[in-house]
Amino acid sequence: MKSSQIKVSELGEKQLIERIIQKSKSCSIYKPSDFSYFDIKTSIGDDSALTNVNMDDNSYLVSSSDMMIQSSHFPKAMTYFQMGYKSVVVNVSDLASMGAENIGFLLNIAIPKDTLLDDFDELICGVIQACDYYNIPLIGGDTNEANEIIISGTAIGQVDKEKALMKYGFEIGDLLCISGDLGLAALGFELLKLKENPNDEIIEKIKSIDSTLIDLAILKALKPEAKYEKGHILRDYNTNNNRITTTDITDGLASELYEILNSDRKHHKEDSYEKGIRIYEGNLPVEEEFKEIAKVLGLDYLDLFFHIGEDFELLFTINKELKDQLSNEMNYYIIGEITDKNTVEIVLSNGTIEKISSRGYQHLK
C-alpha cells in the first residue's frame, strides 16, 4: 500500500510517536547535532523528557505533557471537578515515575461555548485542588473553544541527574514490582458501563459479592491519584547498586512490560539482547471478590490487570538485595522478575506458562 493511502488509525498511538521520533531526524533542516545548546538525555520515549539545562550541572529539567479529550478519556459519569483533577494526575504521575520534584503546571483547556460557568468553575477547582495536593503550582496556560472538553496539561519538574528513574537499566534476576493494586480502575470502567446500560440481575449479583469493592473501583476510575511519594522514595534509593527502573502504568500492565523491555533493548550496547519478564499469577495482589465480580461481568480478571490501564500505579524493578530495606519504606508487591529468556510470560496458578501479548489500550487504533 502506498503511504499516501494509509490512515493514522492503521498505525495507532505508539507507532505514531515512534514516527515523530524518526521525523525529528529525517525532516530536520539541520543535523540533530546542531542542537548543541542543550543536551537532551531522552528526547521522547520515557515517561517524561529529561533536559540538560545550563542552569545547573546536577539536575535535569523534567517535563511531561498529556492531552485528554472528553469523548475518549472521560467516562460519562465523571464530574467536571474530576476531569480537572485527572488532568493534573496524569502529568504528575509521569513526573513521579521519573522521581522528579514538581515545579509547575500549565493548563490549556478548550470548552464548548455553551458550557455553564458553574461547570467551568468546578473543572478549574479540580485542577487547583490537584495542584495543591501534589504541591505543583498552576503557572500558565490558555482557554479555547471546541465542541467538546479538551484539557492539555504540562507538568514541569526537576530531578537529580544521578537519581532519575529511567525505564531501562534492569538486570537479569532483578525483581519486578508494582506500587499498589492493579485492575481496580479497569473494573471501575466496566461498572460504569453497566450503570449506563443497567442490568438489574447482574447489579444485584455483584452488589451481594462486595459493595465496598464496587465503590472503590468506581472511585479509582473517576478520581485516580498519582503515586508521588512512592516515586520519590524509589528515587532516593536509586543508586548504582540498587539500580531501580520505573514507569507508571497508564495503558495497562502488558503494554508497559513491553515498553520497559523495548526501552532497555534500545539502551543495550551489545548485539544480542536476551532479557525477558516472568510474572507469577500467585503474586498478583487480587482478592477473591475481585475475581468473582469480574466473572459475573463476563470478564477474565487477568484482562483487567493486563490490558486496561489508568491505575497510575508505578511498575518498577529493583536489585533483589534491596527487597527488605524498601519494604520498611513503602508498601509494594513483587509480581515477577527479569529473566534471561527473551519473552514476556506469566506462570499461572495451575502451573502452566503463557505468553503475555502486548496489547494495552492505544488511541487511534
Added chain:
Amino acid sequence: MKSSQIKVSELGEKQLIERIIQKSKSCSIYKPSDFSYFDIKTSIGDDSALTNVNMDDNSYLVSSSDMMIQSSHFPKAMTYFQMGYKSVVVNVSDLASMGAENIGFLLNIAIPKDTLLDDFDELICGVIQACDYYNIPLIGGDTNEANEIIISGTAIGQVDKEKALMKYGFEIGDLLCISGDLGLAALGFELLKLKENPNDEIIEKIKSIDSTLIDLAILKALKPEAKYEKGHILRDYNTNNNRITTTDITDGLASELYEILNSDRKHHKEDSYEKGIRIYEGNLPVEEEFKEIAKVLGLDYLDLFFHIGEDFELLFTINKELKDQLSNEMNYYIIGEITDKNTVEIVLSNGTIEKISSRGYQHLK
C-alpha cells in the same frame, strides 16, 4: 442572573483566565503561601510564566503553553505543514517576548482517525522544521484522537532574572514601539476569505493595486514567524535605565495596549494610576497600497491594525534615550508614547484624536 445560568461565552477568554487566577486562590485547599518550595514571579498573566527554580539563583524558568483548534485557529487554506509550524511559532513568540532562551518544546496533538499518514507526516515536519529554525528541540508530548485537529504546544525556556521582559514597568514619556509591519496577517485572513467566496471583480481590482503585497499578506497569515532575535536584543538592552517592557501582538494591537496598561496598573504601588497611551496614525508603518486594498475589500485599514492579531510582532516600550542606540541593533517603528492621561488614544492624520477601544479577538466571546 444566578451564576448557575451563566454560560462561558458571556465572559470570553480573558475574563475566564482572570477567573482561573481568582479560583487558584479561592478554591485552594491550602493557603497560596504553602507553595513555598518555588517562588512564582507572575503566576498567570504575562506572555509566559516565570518560575523561580532552586537550580540557579540567576535565571527564571520560562514556560508558555497554547492550544490551537482547527476550526478556530487554522484557515481552510492552511496546509498541514503550516499548522505544525504555527503551533511552534505561537509558543516561541511568547518566550521571545520575555527575552527567553529556548530549552525545549512539548507537542500534544489530536487528529481524526481517518487522517492520512502523509498529512500527519507533513504536520510533524512543520513542527520539526519550526523547532529547528528556532533552535528549540522537540522533547516530548503525546498523540490522541479527536474529530478535528488540535495541537497543544508547550515551550520551555530560561531568562536572566535581571533581564526578563515584562509587560509592566514603563514610565510616562517612554516610547511605544513595534518590531515590524502590522496588519499584514489580518489582511491575509481577509484575502483568504475572499478566495473561499471569490468575487472576480474585487480580485481583479486588488491584484491591479499590488499583487506582491497580496502574496505577502497571505504568507503572513499562513506561516507567521516569531520575532525571536529581536526579543533577545531587547532583553540584552533591558537594564534599569533603559526599562524595556515587551509583549507579543497576538490578539490585535488594541487589545495588547489595554493588556500592558492593565498589567502596569496591577504592579503600580500608589493609589492613583495616571498612565495612558497615545498612538500617532502618521507613525504607523503602512503603505498606500495596503490602505487601497483594504478599501476595495470594504475595510478600514485601522481595523486591520488594531483589532485583528496574529502578526506576532513585538509591542514594546523603551526609555526615549535608548532610541538611537537600539536603531543600530534592529529595525523597529516608534508608533506612540506613554502619556500622563489615563486613556488609550490615536492622533489621526487629520489632527483629530480618537479613543481606541479594547476589542481585540477573544475566543469564546
